[in-house]
Amino acid sequence: MSDTTSINPNGILAGKRILVAGVTMDSSIGFATAKVAQEQGAEVLISNFGRALGITRRIAKRLPVTPPVIELDVTDADHLAALPDAVREHVDGLDGVVHSIAYGNPATLLGGKFMGGPWEDVAQAVQVSAYSLMSLAQAARPLMSPGGSVVGLTFDATVAWPAYDWMGVAKAGLESCSRYLARDLGPEGIRVNLVSAGPLRTLAAKAIPGFSDLEDMWATRAPLGWDNADYAPTAKAVCALLSDFFPATSGEIIHVDGGFHAMGA
Numbered sequence: 001m002s003d004t005t006s007i008n009p010n011g012i013l014a015g016k017r018i019l020v021a022g023v024t025m026d027s028s029i030g031f032a033t034a035k036v037a038q039e040q041g042a043e044v045l046i047s048n049f050g051r052a053l054g055i056t057r058r059i060a061k062r063l064p065v066t067p068p069v070i071e072l073d074v075t076d077a078d079h080l081a082a083l084p085d086a087v088r089e090h091v092d093g094l095d096g097v098v099h100s101i102a103y104g105n106p107a108t109l110l111g112g113k114f115m116g117g118p119w120e121d122v123a124q125a126v127q128v129s130a131y132s133l134m135s136l137a138q139a140a141r142p143l144m145s146p147g148g149s150v151v152g153l154t155f156d157a158t159v160a161w162p163a164y165d166w167m168g169v170a171k172a173g174l175e176s177c178s179r180y181l182a183r184d185l186g187p188e189g190i191r192v193n194l195v196s197a198g199p200l201r202t203l204a205a206k207a208i209p210g211f212s213d214l215e216d217m218w219a220t221r222a223p224l225g226w227d228n229a230d231y232a233p234t235a236k237a238v239c240a241l242l243s244d245f246f247p248a249t250s251g252e253i254i255h256v257d258g259g260f261h262a263m264g265a
Contacts, residue, residue: 007065008040009041010041011040011041012041012243012245013040013239014040015041016041016096017042017045017094017095017096018043018094018095018096018097019047019070019094019096020033020034020098020100021047021097021098021099021100021101022100023047023060024048024052024059024203025059026059026062027201027231028202029153029200029235031059032234034063034067035064035235036235036238037239038063038065042096042239044063044065044067045067045070045087045090045091046069047071047072049071050073068089068090074128075127075128075132075135084139093143093145094140094148095149095242096148096150096151097136097150098151099136100152101128101129101132101136102153102171102204103125103204104124104167106209108121109121109122109166110165110207111165112163112165112209125167126169126173129170129173130170130174131177134181137185137192141190144190145188146189147189149190149193149242149243150185150191150193151238151242153194154171154174154195155196156171156196156255156261157174163209163210163214164208178192178193179251186250191249191250194253195253195255196255196256196257196261198226198228198257198258198260199214200230200234221260221265222258223260223263224258225258226257226258234256237256
């Protein structure tokens with residue numbers, strides 16, 4: 001059952017209309033973001049597609065307020081074209097969009113398989129994980145007037161990580177895409193930023209062979225410590241960027257990783 005008593009009418013997102021794209025399980029950054037956004041007063045919509053859509057509809061009921069669930073495949077031109085009308089069935093516009101979407105075939109692209117990754121799978125990973133940030137922002141653009149905030153999720157693409165392989169390349173594309181979007185959408189008052197989280201035990205992460213090697217690094221090198229099962233710090237950062245507390249920040253990557261990124265050894 002939904003519990004509206006946990007909603008804060010004076011929260012930092014009070015009155016905001018937010019679409020969180022790519023929510024599957026309740027053990028995900030997208031779900032945690034939707035929860036914090038609602039707790040901070042936002043009216044939230046979530047999306048997924050295909051076979052996962054039924055799962056999303058079920059886990060939506062675990063949020064403080066059960067949100068509308070929209071079918072959206074960010075690689076489907078028809079879905080993208082239909083997004084404004086689908087959103088307007090529930091709200092009259094959007095103040096924020098969260099891109100919580102990524103995919104790379106773990107059997108061919110991850111876990112030490114960088115050399116020889118087939119182009120067809122690489123192309124899919126880049127389209128779903130990077131190009132879709134532009135696709136989603138462009139689809140939501142008519143809904144975001146006189147401006148708003150687009151926030152995506154990355155995993156630091158400035159270095160090569162064990163096991164991450166072609167997803168690291170896709171994330172590098174995502175990070176570059178966010179900067180160009182910040183340039184092109186800024187004149188319309190739309191901010192575009194990313195949150196770079198430390199390793200979290202999401203469904204996607206569990207599918208990466210050798211992901212535990214990344215987790216082990218954080219255990220010893222993050223000065224603030226790191227809990228790979230706690231999605232709240234990342235979700236709170238996303239919601240802060242969706243709020244009016246970062247009115248002049250765009251093209252930025254905010255690290256939520258316990259301070260790991262700043263340590264040399």
